[in-house]
Amino acid sequence: MATLAQQIVNGLVLGALIGLIALGYTMVYGIIKLINFAHGEVFMVGAFGAHFTSAYLLPDAMPWYAALPVLCVAAVAVSVTVAVLMERLAYRPLRDAHSLAPLITALGVSILLQEVVRVFYPGATAPLPFPRVFVDSQLTAGSLIVQWTGVLAVAVSPLLAAALHWYVERSRLGRAMRAVAEDPDTARLMGIDLNRVILATFVLGAVLAGLGAVLYGIHYGQIDTTMGFQNGIFAFTAAVLGGIGSIRGAMLGAFCIGMVKSLAGQYAWGGAQYDYVWVFVLLILVLMFRPQGFLGRLERVRA
Amino acid sequence: MLEVNGLSVAYGAIEAVKDVSFTVAEGQVVCLVGANGAGKSTTLRTVSGLLRPRRGEILFRGRPIHHLPAHKVLATGIAHCPEGRKLFATMTVEENLLLGAYLRRDHDIARDAAHVYELFPVLGQRRHQKAGLFSGGEQQMLAIGRAMMARPSLLMFDEPTMGLSPIMIQRIMDTIGVLRDQGTTILMVEQNALAALALSDHGYVIDLGRTTLSGPGRQLLADPRVREAYLG
Numbered sequence: 342m343a344t345l346a347q348q349i350v351n352g353l354v355l356g357a358l359i360g361l362i363a364l365g366y367t368m369v370y371g372i373i374k375l376i377n378f379a380h381g382e383v384f385m386v387g388a389f390g391a392h393f394t395s396a397y398l399l400p401d402a403m404p405w406y407a408a409l410p411v412l413c414v415a416a417v418a419v420s421v422t423v424a425v426l427m428e429r430l431a432y433r434p435l436r437d438a439h440s441l442a443p444l445i446t447a448l449g450v451s452i453l454l455q456e457v458v459r460v461f462y463p464g465a466t467a468p469l470p471f472p473r474v475f476v477d478s479q480l481t482a483g484s485l486i487v488q489w490t491g492v493l494a495v496a497v498s499p500l501l502a503a504a505l506h507w508y509v510e511r512s513r514l515g516r517a518m519r520a521v522a523e524d525p526d527t528a529r530l531m532g533i534d535l536n537r538v539i540l541a542t543f544v545l546g547a548v549l550a551g552l553g554a555v556l557y558g559i560h561y562g563q564i565d566t567t568m569g570f571q572n573g574i575f576a577f578t579a580a581v582l583g584g585i586g587s588i589r590g591a592m593l594g595a596f597c598i599g600m601v602k603s604l605a606g607q608y609a610w611g612g613a614q615y616d617y618v619w620v621f622v623l624l625i626l627v628l629m630f631r632p633q634g635f636l637g638r639l640e641r642v643r644a
Numbered sequence: 645m646l647e648v649n650g651l652s653v654a655y656g657a658i659e660a661v662k663d664v665s666f667t668v669a670e671g672q673v674v675c676l677v678g679a680n681g682a683g684k685s686t687t688l689r690t691v692s693g694l695l696r697p698r699r700g701e702i703l704f705r706g707r708p709i710h711h712l713p714a715h716k717v718l719a720t721g722i723a724h725c726p727e728g729r730k731l732f733a734t735m736t737v738e739e740n741l742l743l744g745a746y747l748r749r750d751h752d753i754a755r756d757a758a759h760v761y762e763l764f765p766v767l768g769q770r771r772h773q774k775a776g777l778f779s780g781g782e783q784q785m786l787a788i789g790r791a792m793m794a795r796p797s798l799l800m801f802d803e804p805t806m807g808l809s810p811i812m813i814q815r816i817m818d819t820i821g822v823l824r825d826q827g828t829t830i831l832m833v834e835q836n837a838l839a840a841l842a843l844s845d846h847g848y849v850i851d852l853g854r855t856t857l858s859g860p861g862r863q864l865l866a867d868p869r870v871r872e873a874y875l876g
């Protein structure tokens with residue numbers, strides 16, 4: 342019983358963190374139909390940006406409530422910079438190319454970023470400890486342990502998703518994003534600068550990924566160069582499961598995946614070593630019966 | 645106001661527009677007529693910056709605009725109401741109008757939307773409904789309203805009466821006449837040459853990517869070559 346509760350708590354936290362990455366996948370896909378496989382690395386470099394700031398720039402004796410905001414800003418700044426460069430240098434020149442070209446480019450960018458960090462970041466060939474910049478205590482009930490960092494992640498992640506949803510539905514830029522997603526040429530006739538709106542979409546995804554990276558770091562206590570790739574796969578799966586293009590769907594998909602991975606790791610055949618298998622089994626099952634995902638729309642042929 | 649000289653536009657190897665020239669004077673209604681595939685839409689799409697010409701030039705108020713991206717063309721005062729209406733079907737009437745006013749930063753946007761609702765009351769009554777739910781005629785009204793929201797000085801219509809009933813065609817043509825009377829210059833593409841030329845100060849015939857005939861609207865209407873080719 343206690344184990345079950347513990348696995349549910351772990352699953353919720355994992356889902357909340359994956360959700361923040363999944364939002365970036367779903368936004369970019371929604372607007373330019375690109376699966377940006379390098380988005381996991383946008384998350385990863387954010388974590389290293391925060392690590393760098395903590396290790397080399399901040400004084401040692403800084404209280405956590407002062408350090409945490411600084412690390413968030415640092416992570417977001419690094420994630421956004423990398424995402425902007427990626428869009429400008431890798432994807433924009435391929436905007437009109439066949440869709441296979443940007444997809445393969447995305448895989449290339451993903452590997453490139455992992456290798457650059459691994460080779461050039463001091464000590465990154467092994468996992469690095471992440472600074473403890475949040476209340477380092479936990480709630481306990483019997484043998485159930487709930488870390489405050491987990492509470493923070495589960496509270497903040499859906500709030501950020503809701504804010505993003507609100508922004509896309511209500512703001513001028515959000516309206517422009519929806520217009521580009523629906524019909525880029527007509528959006529241009531409205532005076533929308535496609536390049537700016539697409540760049541803004543990458544930036545929004547990167548902000549969430551950067552914040553997610555800090556939440557991830559303080560919760561799990563260590564980071565490594567493959568964290569983006571591993572969690573990115575789950576985040577991408579979450580976005581597809583929830584209905585790619587849908588903000589609420591990405592969050593829903595992420596919580597489902599967090600839960601399945603956590604529970605399967607405990608109870609299913611193969612244990613924690615094969616937990617990811619069950620995530621993809623879930624994906625296949627859902628797509629068999631609902632190819633558009635939970636909240637996605639079926640692509641309709643436009644007249 | 646608008647001057648197009650020796651325009652040539654290609655899709656890859658296919659030269660859809662070969663040699664198109666025409667002018668639109670301020671305050672006029674000018675119409676381009678021609679058969680299917682003549683290159684009318686391609687011409688408008690090039691004026692609005694969606695396509696780049698291979699040769700030729702486009703001058704607006706004396707300045708070349710053929711190198712400008714679409715959002716900059718709109719900023720100079722040219723709006724384009726595209727063929728097939730192209731509304732944002734998943735968005736409400738109101739959101740479509742707001743997108744029409746996307747570049748504007750003034751405080752009269754709500755007033756202009758109210759003006760569109762006055763002109764087309766059905767849009768006002770259903771302003772919170774999704775545009776995809778509307779009938780063809782209602783969609784065309786919204787497409788016109790959306791283009792008006794940019795407050796253009798030159799408004800281009802690509803087949804605004806396509807697929808509409810005779811009553812609706814008349815209504816749309818009347819609206820275009822009202823816009824002209826209010827000082828908007830109009831460039832229009834129509835298959836429905838009879839209604840369009842009757843309203844036009846000047847007309848051009850485009851045939852296989854070239855402007856072949858031109859003249860005042862009523863004169864073209866009377867021209868036997870035009871009558872034979874486009875009026876049956």
Ligand SMILES: Nc1ncnc2c1ncn2[C@@H]1O[C@H](COP(=O)(O)OP(=O)(O)OP(=O)(O)O)[C@@H](O)[C@H]1O
Pocket residue numbers: 655658660678679680681682683684685686687727835
């Ligand atoms: N995206 C495209 N790619 C390739 N060829 C195109 C494209 N769009 C149009 N064409 C071709 O260019 C030519 C001119 O097309 P255009 O749409 O400008 O004609 P139109 O005069 O507007 O015709 P209609 O009255 O049917 O609307 C046609 O032969 C058409 O097949």
Ligand SMILES: [Mg+2]
Pocket residue numbers: 684685686727802
């Ligand atoms: Mg056409």
